[in-house]
Amino acid sequence: MKNILRNRLLTILILVLISSTTQAEDSSKIIIPDNIGVELKPVSFFAENDIEIIYPKDSQLVRAIDSTFILGNVKYPNVNQYIIINDVKVKVHEDGGFLAYLPVVSGMFTFLIEYNSFDFYYVQTRSHVYINKEDKKPGLKFRNFTVQIPEPLTPIPYDSLVIVKEINRPSGYLNLNSGDRIQVSFQGTPNCIATFSIQGIADSIAMAETSPCPQPYWGESVFGVGAVPDSLLLRGIYTGYYDIPLGVQADSIQLIYMLKYRPIDSLREHLLDSTGTSVLSMHKADERKDDTATMKSSYKLSINSNEFPFTVRFKDSVQTIRHGARKGYFSIFQPEGVEAFVTGSEGDWYIAELTKNHKAFINKHSVEKLPQGILPPHSYLTVIRTKGSDDNVKIEFPLSGKHPFKIIQEDKRTLKVQLFGVTTDTDWIRYDFSDKLIDIATWSQPSEKLYELKIKLTKDLWGYDSYYEGNTFYLKLNKAPSNVKKLKNKIIVIDPGHSSDKGSVGPTGYTEAEANLGISLELRKQLESKGATVLMTRDDNSNVDLYDRPSIAKAANADLFISMHNNALPDGVNPFTHNGSSTYYYHPHSINLAKNIQAELTKATKLSDYGLYHGNLAVNRPTQYPAVLIESAFMIIPEQEALLKTKKFRKKVAKGIVKGIENFLKEYEKSNRK
Ligand SMILES: [Zn+2]
Numbered sequence: 180m181k182n183i184l185r186n187r188l189l190t191i192l193i194l195v196l197i198s199s200t201t202q203a204e205d206s207s208k209i210i211i212p213d214n215i216g217v218e219l220k221p222v223s224f225f226a227e228n229d230i231e232i233i234y235p236k237d238s239q240l241v242r243a244i245d246s247t248f249i250l251g252n253v254k255y256p257n258v259n260q261y262i263i264i265n266d267v268k269v270k271v272h273e274d275g276g277f278l279a280y281l282p283v284v285s286g287m288f289t290f291l292i293e294y295n296s297f298d299f300y301y302v303q304t305r306s307h308v309y310i311n312k313e314d315k316k317p318g319l320k321f322r323n324f325t326v327q328i329p330e331p332l333t334p335i336p337y338d339s340l341v342i343v344k345e346i347n348r349p350s351g352y353l354n355l356n357s358g359d360r361i362q363v364s365f366q367g368t369p370n371c372i373a374t375f376s377i378q379g380i381a382d383s384i385a386m387a388e389t390s391p392c393p394q395p396y397w398g399e400s401v402f403g404v405g406a407v408p409d410s411l412l413l414r415g416i417y418t419g420y421y422d423i424p425l426g427v428q429a430d431s432i433q434l435i436y437m438l439k440y441r442p443i444d445s446l447r448e449h450l451l452d453s454t455g456t457s458v459l460s461m462h463k464a465d466e467r468k469d470d471t472a473t474m475k476s477s478y479k480l481s482i483n484s485n486e487f488p489f490t491v492r493f494k495d496s497v498q499t500i501r502h503g504a505r506k507g508y509f510s511i512f513q514p515e516g517v518e519a520f521v522t523g524s525e526g527d528w529y530i531a532e533l534t535k536n537h538k539a540f541i542n543k544h545s546v547e548k549l550p551q552g553i554l555p556p557h558s559y560l561t562v563i564r565t566k567g568s569d570d571n572v573k574i575e576f577p578l579s580g581k582h583p584f585k586i587i588q589e590d591k592r593t594l595k596v597q598l599f600g601v602t603t604d605t606d607w608i609r610y611d612f613s614d615k616l617i618d619i620a621t622w623s624q625p626s627e628k629l630y631e632l633k634i635k636l637t638k639d640l641w642g643y644d645s646y647y648e649g650n651t652f653y654l655k656l657n658k659a660p661s662n663v664k665k666l667k668n669k670i671i672v673i674d675p676g677h678s679s680d681k682g683s684v685g686p687t688g689y690t691e692a693e694a695n696l697g698i699s700l701e702l703r704k705q706l707e708s709k710g711a712t713v714l715m716t717r718d719d720n721s722n723v724d725l726y727d728r729p730s731i732a733k734a735a736n737a738d739l740f741i742s743m744h745n746n747a748l749p750d751g752v753n754p755f756t757h758n759g760s761s762t763y764y765y766h767p768h769s770i771n772l773a774k775n776i777q778a779e780l781t782k783a784t785k786l787s788d789y790g791l792y793h794g795n796l797a798v799n800r801p802t803q804y805p806a807v808l809i810e811s812a813f814m815i816i817p818e819q820e821a822l823l824k825t826k827k828f829r830k831k832v833a834k835g836i837v838k839g840i841e842n843f844l845k846e847y848e849k850s851n852r853k
Contacts, residue, residue, distance in 0.1 A: 197324055229254040229296045230262075230322055233684050235750075235813070237324040241509065243330065243751030245285055250278045250686040250815050263293040272817035276686030280753050285328045296320045299406040317659035321833040327686040335415045342367040342438050342474040346416060351526020353480035354487060356424045359523065361480075367438045367472065373417035378432040380482070384434075386419030393697055401437065428483045434476035470674065479852030488522045490555045491529060491546035497726075498545040500583060504528045509539045510585040511800060514647050517581045518555040519546075519599075533583055533599040534628045556580020556650075559604040560630055563622070567614025569658075574620070576636065576652040580714030586645055586802070588767045592618075592636040594643070596654055600616040601630035616656060638851040640768045642804040651660045657803060660738045664848035666841060667710030669739065672732040674798055675699035676744040676808075692720065695743045698811060701826075702743070709837070729801040739772065740806035743799040745823060746789070746813045758816055759787035763808040765799035772805040772847065776839030783835025784828075786819065805843075809836065 232251040235241050252275040253259040259271045269279040281290070296318055300379075333711050334815050335343060346364040355361065363375050363386070373386035391414050500509040504525045519531040519541060525712040528540045553620075557579040566573045580600065587595040603624045610617065618635040625631055634654075642657040660669055675695040676682060682691030696717070703713045718727045732740045746761065748754050760780045764773040773791055781788045789810070799806045812819040812833045 180220075181376060206540075211297045211819050229320070230292065230294050231688065232292075232322075232324065233686055233688060235326050239326050239748045241283070241288075241326045241328055243328060244558055245284075245751075246280055246753065247328075247751050248278060248280045248754050248815065249290060250276070250817075252276045252687045254508055255297055256296065256331055258295045258297070262295075262435070264290055272686070272821060274687055274817070274821055275816035276820055277818050278686055278754060278815060278817055279292055280755055283326075283328050285330045287325050288328050289323050291323045292323045293319060296847045297336045299652060300684045308398065309506055335366065337369060337564045339368050340371065340438060340440065340470050340472045342436055342472050343415075345436075345474075345477055347476050348476070349525050350528065352478060352524070354484050354524040354530075355482055356487070357423050357427065357483060358521055359423050361421045361423065361434075362418070363420065363434060363436070363476075364416060364578045365436050365474070366413065367415050367417060367436075367759075369415035372439045372441055373419070375419055375421075376435045376437070376439045377421060378429070378435070380427055380429055381421060381434070383437070384419055384421050386417040389418055393750065415817040430481050430484065432481070433479055436474045438472040438474070440470065442566060448643045459759050473730075475582065487524075489519060489534075489551045490518055490531070490549040490553045491521050491531070491541065492549060495544050495545060498541075500531070500533075500585075501528075501540040503540055506540070506833050508795070509537075510583065512645065512802070514581070516647065518549070519583050527786070531583075535625055536626050537599065539583075555600055557628070558582065558583060558601045558650075560598070560601050560622075561604045562607045562609065563605060563620065563632065564609045565611045565614060565620070567611045567616070570660075571654050571658055572611065572614045572616050574617075574632070574654045574656070576632075576654075578650050578652055580650055581647050582652070584645065586643070588640065591639040591767060591771075593655070594636070594640065594656075596632045596634070596775060598630045598632075598652065600628050602628060603630055608741075616658060637853075639771075639847065642768060643802050647800070659847060661849065663851075665710070666706065666837075666844065669711045669844075670714065670735060670737050671706055671711050671840075672714045672716065672735060672737040672740045673699045673702055673706075674728050674732075674740065674742040675717055676742055676798075678717055683745065685814040685823070686817050687820060689824060690813070691745050691747075691814050693744045694814065697722070697823070697826075698829045698832050699743045701829045702741070705830075705837045709841075713732045725797055728798050729806075732806075733801060733803055737804045739803055740798070740801070741776075741840075742796075742806070742808040744808060744810045746810035747815045750773075752815065758813040758819070759789035760784045760812060761789035761792060761810045763794035763796055763799060763810070764794060765793065765806070766802060769799065769805040769807055772843045774842070775843040775846065776807060776809060776836055778807065779835040779839035779842065780811060780832065781835075783838070784811060790839060801849050 183556045197782045209717060211518050230251065230253050232249065241247050249264065253271055254275065255273050256275040261268050261270050262277060263269065264279050265281055267279060269277050271277045272717060294606065335341060343366045346366055359378070365373070369388065373388070374383040375386060376382045376384065379696055424568070493515055494516050498513045500513060501507065502509050504527070517531060521529040521532040522532045523543070525540070529543055530547070531539050531541050533539050533720055556579055560576060560578065562577065564575045565709065566575065576598065578598070582601055585597040587597070589595060598631070603620045603622060608620055608622070616636055618637045620632055620634045623631045623633070638659065639657045640656065644655040644657070646653055677692040677695060682695065684690050699715065699755050700718065703715060705711050713738070714731065716731050717723045728742070746758070748757060760777070762773045762777040762780065764770050777788070777791050793806070796808050799808055812823055814820055814823070
């Protein structure tokens with residue numbers, strides 16, 4: 180590192196010498212009249228603000244593996260057609276923006292930026308100001324700043340005997356019961372014997388070393404090429420488990436992990452590692468055969484605690500049930516009053532038993548705890564009715580309490596409703612014969628206390644709503660708006676992403692919030708000219724909370740929802756190979772809108788096709804209407820940032836989106852005509 184720095188300073192010194200000799204030749208004085216009589220004193224201009232780094236910030240933690248991007252702008256693009264960052268020549272766009280993708284190494288990492296600055300002096304006499312043109316020249320300057328690159332999990336040397344850290348540990352204190360499984364994993368010296376003990380319950384439970392496994396990195400796998408470098412393959416990962424038997428009880432205990440060398444005899448079978456080195460000699464097992472490394476679990480646990488089980492009740496209307504602590508959604512939009520039976524916990528999460536086969540995680544802050552002894556409702560479902568109207572058809576499930584539910588959209592015309600804690604007694608399904616949307620509804624009981632109704636539709640689903648009125652659960656299926664093929668009279672909500680949070684920022688400092696608003700205003704104009712009724716979640720820079728945006732659309736009975744954004748990348752992904760226009764949807768009933776918009780958007784922007792995505796984004800989660808989020812271009816690419824500032828490009832993007840919506844409407848009409 181020191182050597183690199185010294186070489187770099189030498190380079191700078193040489194460059195400075197070269198530039199001062201070449202400049203000296205055309206030196207002359209120019210005279211500016213007026214300005215009388217101040218002191219004779221050289222003044223230096225523009226010393227500080229002639230380069231701005233937009234991202235990353237000084238000292239920031241940058242989650243990259245081996246390379247990352249850096250962007251910013253120079254004040255004098257005419258003299259800085261390129262700058263140098265860490266010995267790499269970086270092109271400067273004509274408006275001053277630059278973007279580079281550079282190698283980094285883990286730990287504290289320094290970017291050294293070399294650029295030109297206008298430094299000149301002027302001398303004032305009583306009657307004249309002399310600008311010393313000799314000095315009015317680009318002078319080479321440099322700026323450095325340091326970021327932090329996280330250390331990857333590194334292989335442990337064979338001659339150590341260490342447990343480095345737990346892998347996939349629980350998110351906090353655990354409350355478990357008989358029948359639950361405790362799963363453990365840690366990283367330590369490879370090729371040893373690992374065990375774990377549970378204080379007072381079980382000793383020396385065997386663990387096994389897994390085959391070398393890759394470290395996942397979501398940024399690269401979703402937005403990049405999806406590959407993991409070989410250097411990140413991990414060795415020395417040990418895993419184990421323990422199924423809690425009946426009759427044990429423990430309070431606030433810890434696990435103890437242990438790692439020992441293999442006995443010398445068995446080591447002979449493991450003589451070589453993949454590099455061909457003798458593991459036997461590296462382990463020095465004969466000298467250190469009695470050594471043991473131990474570590475306590477970072478979390479505590481209780482088993483069969485008297486505090487459990489109990490019933491909880493949801494406090495608010497948009498709560499979620501998940502598959503694990505902070506993991507994927509099991510079901511969204513659980514209304515206030517829904518009750519569930521809690522048998523254990525992990526950190527901030529209750530573990531609920533929805534049926535014997537369905538465990539689900541509920542955030543502790545989203546529910547209130549009911550006194551022990553109260554069970555959640557158990558209902559028998561006897562009659563189901565459907566009730567049609569002009570713009571929707573409701574399916575009515577009369578129950579004796581508020582049950583957790585899950586709605587699964589299997590395809591464009593099939594929905595499944597799951598009600599937990601409900602047992603069938605369904606002798607009747609009464610159809611509203613005037614309704615033509617529902618083809619057939621069939622019920623089943625796939626497991627104890629899980630009731631399922633499958634609904635087949637005659638047309639593609641437009642959207643739906645699910646809610647309780649008293650103890651009656653409703654699934655309301657929204658019909659497509661009338662005269663669906665035309666934009667006229669469609670209620671379209673446009674959501675210019677971000678506001679007081681500026682979103683991503685381009686190299687010259689142009690914010691995504693401004694770019695999104697610019698395109699959205701143009702989109703409104705074009706949609707209104709075709710007769711659509713447009714509502715905006717914001718039409719200026721005033722702040723709108725993320726979660727208020729879908730509420731605005733729901734309150735307006737939106738037919739369609741378009742959220743307008745412009746893109747950036749997670750740390751570490753190469754922006755030169757991964758950029759362009761992209762569209763995102765969440766529910767299956769939104770995919771056709773997304774596909775049609777993406778097709779026309781890429782034609783309009785002429786940028787590369789950055790893809791169609793299913794993305795779990797808050798503005799796309801509402802179920803009532805087709806909703807998409809559009810990332811028309813990349814803020815962080817100098818050329819695309821420059822385009823976004825122009826009215827011409829905004830008009831093009833808006834035109835592409837309008838065409839995409841029109842194609843979607845026509846396609847819907849065509850495939851649902853009868
Ligand atoms: Zn955004």
